[in-house]
Amino acid sequence: MFIVTVLCPILGGLFVGLCRMRSSRMRGGLAVALMLLTSFLVSMLVRRGLPDCVVLSYAEHFTLAFGMDHRSQAFLILMAVLWPLSMLYALEYMHHEAREATFFMWYLIAYGVMILFCCAQNLFTLYVLYECVTLSTLPLVWHTKDPLSIAAARSYVRYSIGCAAFGFVTVVILGTHDSLAFVPGGHMYASLSDRVLQSTFVLAFLGFGVKAAIFPFSRWLPKASAAPTPVTALLHAVAVVNAGVFSVQRVIYDVFGTDRLRGGWGQNIALTFAALTIVFGAVMAVREHHVKRRLAYSTVSNLGYMLLGAALMTVHGDAAASLHMVAHSLTKIVLFFCAGAVLVQTGRTHVADMRGLGRRMPWTFVTFFLCALSLMGIPPLAGFSSKYALILAAIESGGAWAVLGPAALLLSAILTAVYTMTVAVPAWFVAPVDPVDAAQDPSWKMVLPMTVITGLMVAAGLCPDVLMNALIAG
């Protein structure tokens, strides 16, 4: 079952990409069908569960092993919902770009690799697949092959392989002492001295945080917004960056365990970096005038929220981080979709050019507005519930971070209001830049994903408890 689920998108992708098709419609239809099939298989897999299985064994603790727990289930479901919808969006979007076949191929392959990644059962496997994710998404980043995207791809590789090597260091150090398998509560590593344990943890946090765009290693993410929008939306707002947060959660809660780490200097460093990431992302987003890059910086900031929640090392912090992961994914993917829709329909990319487009592209900008409000954290929407949970978790943890954490969050919330409302409000309340311009909403293939995901976002905001319980209990 597991093998079929993984091979379906990978082999299917190769087929779609390499075989000659009679028409691009047929290729697109096939790609969507494969996506749906994969998502169906994933949901079956999640329901049935996956017994731990070792595929390859290099040394005692260094094995390629797969399994499933509540974390992987949550992440898998999130992807299973969003990937086919993005594929539908991409179908329309990629008409305007070259080399559709290659794109669909790598889009499908990346799905397969991400499924594998979610099911990793120990830190070594996680690291290997972490790099596989990098390599399989690389062709998507430099898809357009213009200088900007090439630069983005180079930056992506440098950070994801180079900086994530810190993570590998941790894997080696820990693996020589004790098991690397994921167990709830962690291993504690009693044979390691406190100093080594703390420094190893900091290395692991930074190394695996690279994909979560943690502060000094965040430059790649805004650059990567040069990629086609379906990539930016799905991979750089949901899959890849959440993989970073997912890994960090794994490292903290399932490998190290929180009991020895909590209150140590390692935790303080981790929290400091997370808080810096939050403020950094928000500040840079306010300064940025290119819509997609602004959204990318906002992603950096929001990933900081999740890292902060994860680094609190409490049950509630963990759950709040997961909740924000879901809420932010649902919100940000729509925002990117909208930016992409505007790009396709009008060719406009900058904040100032969005003025007055609301009346012309109502669906796009209604969803954009709602998601912008959610990103700000306005009550009945998803972003509010998750931020609320995060701040409560921070306050509950006590100490200096009970003040600093919420302060960082509120500061960034105000900045969020600035950088989202300066796009969303003029779209509705200011006369258009070019009055004769006849922009209109894109076709249903793009509108449907935006609407459905916005609906999910609102639902998640209204009943976050259901989601929260699912994330805690599994």
Next chain:
Amino acid sequence: MHVILWILGIPLCGLVLSTALSAKREKWRDSTYLAELLCVFALAVCGFVQALQGHTVYADIPGLCGMGLHFCLDGFRALYVLIASFMWLMTGLMSPEYFAHYRNRTRYYLFNQITLMATLGLFLSDDLYTTFVFFEIMSLASYPWVAHDETESAMSAARTYLIIAVFGGMVTLMGLFMTWNRLGSLAFTALQEAQGRTDMTVPAALIMVGFAAKAGLFPLYVWLPQAHPVAPAPSSALLSGVLTKTGVFGMLVISLRLMLHVKAFGNVLLALGLITMLLGALLALFSSNLKRVLACSSMSQIGYITVGIAMSVLLGHEGHVPVSGVVMHMVNHSLLKLTLFMGAGVIYMNLHKLELNDIRGFGRGKPLLHAAFLLGSLGLAGVPGFNGYLGKTLIHEGILEYAHELSAFSIYNVCEWIFLFAAGITTGYMLKIYIALFWQTHPKRQAEFDAKNGKYMNLQTSIALVSAMAWIPVLGLFPGLLETCARISQGFTGIAGVSGIAYFSLSNLKGGAISLLIGTLTYLVVVRRYLYTKDRGYIAWSIAIRWQEWAVVHLAERVIDGMCTVFGYAVEHDNILDAVPAAKSAVRLGCTAFDEAIENPVLMKAVPAAAGGAFTSLSGLMDGIVLFLKRGLFRRNSEHRLYPKHTVYYVFAFVAGHIMDAFAFLLNLTIYRHHPIDVDFTYVLSARLSDNDTELGRVTRSVSFALFLFALGMLLVLLYVLVIS
């Protein structure tokens, strides 16, 4: 339970329905809107009747929005739901005529209904979480009201409104978190239980910020005089009559439940209330735009209400007199502002002007409009026999009571004088409006104005205006009605008692009389002497002098002017102003500093610039390392190519291409006989390799950088293995 859900559900269904219908036909949308408002009003009346009988209804929606929403319908809440739905209904009656020539009507109605739902939810809330959820929805949904005209001034006002709303919301949220952390609950009952806890002052103050901003309390009132004049009149009426009261609602909850008896809190609130009261009145006196006068007057009246709340906090459980005053004045102010803003709306929809200079004389020969403004002015000025008098008297009585409690002469006696003085100025500016509109004549367009007599508004608008203004004398002449309102509110405010005030006793009438006297003097001396000039024989309002934004500036200028006159410097007004430019600009600079800080927040310019620079350089660290390596270790020799042509890659392309060609040849012979593959794979592969050569090279070089860093990591491992283990 059912009543509450219906009250909230009807606007929700209505907004979906009317927005959907608006695409078909605008008339259907308007009818749906009115029908919905009628239903809500009918339900509110039912709720109010239930509350009068002493029933309290609760409703919980567990799990919604995370912590569940809790509602309650008791005396005060039923009263305010009733008032809100009444005001919405009246403005709704007026809207079709008022908006007849407007654009974006569907947007207006949509957000109007969202605001209605949020406002009702807020007034029904039974814990601070619910209050906050609806408060935020309301704050943002009312943004389109202010921005409706989309002119530059409207957008700027709307921006200020949004900034203050978001800022206030965030601060309140922080206070809620702290409260939650300390009490473990946000229910109103829990707040009551926490009364007297010393560690609750900071959270309470933080929560107050957002609500005070919405109410328009000094120093967060900045949005108020900007937003009201630019919003459409029905919205202004609601902004002033209901939305500011949502802020007061929050302030009441925090002050009376959590902070009762806390002297410091009460005194700060009193000071802020007095400043707001006086500043609002002065701003109104010096304004020449009709709606701006009314807006500043709202601010001033909110000051009265705040003073009342402060006095109840100071008096504690004996504070039932000022609390009753607060409730009465809230009700009165809502109804008065409804009447006055609808009147202003009638003028605006005829003339599209609001400056007193342009509209003076418009009211001549229009009895209904005349009645509306006359009653509104009398009520607002606190003339005995009209509703405004009752609330003001009780609040005044509250100040006196506390001053008596302290027996000796104290600062509170000064407060009383300020109170009377502000009430006097209220009379002054209302007189100014009233005389300008109904007794003076327009120098050029008077005939045109008179021609509109009898056909300046339609029946629906007249009904709305009459039903709004009828309450002013009725409530004033039968104090029992308002006293009932105050009595049923005691469950909410938590302060019980029977006031037993003789409203029309000599001592109370004396206070009113003093105010009226001050008012008349203000009008005759200030308005007639300074704000109204005879220019070249024509009687003209002093709009020719461009008033600055701040009344304080005018006041200071007047003082400087006065001094100059005393010293006999000059006779001509403008010359005096020119004679003291330094003093003038200094005052203006100081006074507008705060305004500018709000308008151009440091947060939006300087902080991002500085922080952004620092962050960019720091996050560029990694790129810096790469650059360093590129210039040093990995420096490319210009002659050197990483992937020269005809290497193993091209050999591979050649071999693989030939194999594939052979395979294709075989296929063409067998399976694809009818549709042969005619691709030269050798050529295709080499061409593609050649295309990708440069890019592949780049990426490979990047990977090499990455691997170098990787090697650094490995070095760390080696060090670890050698040194530590």
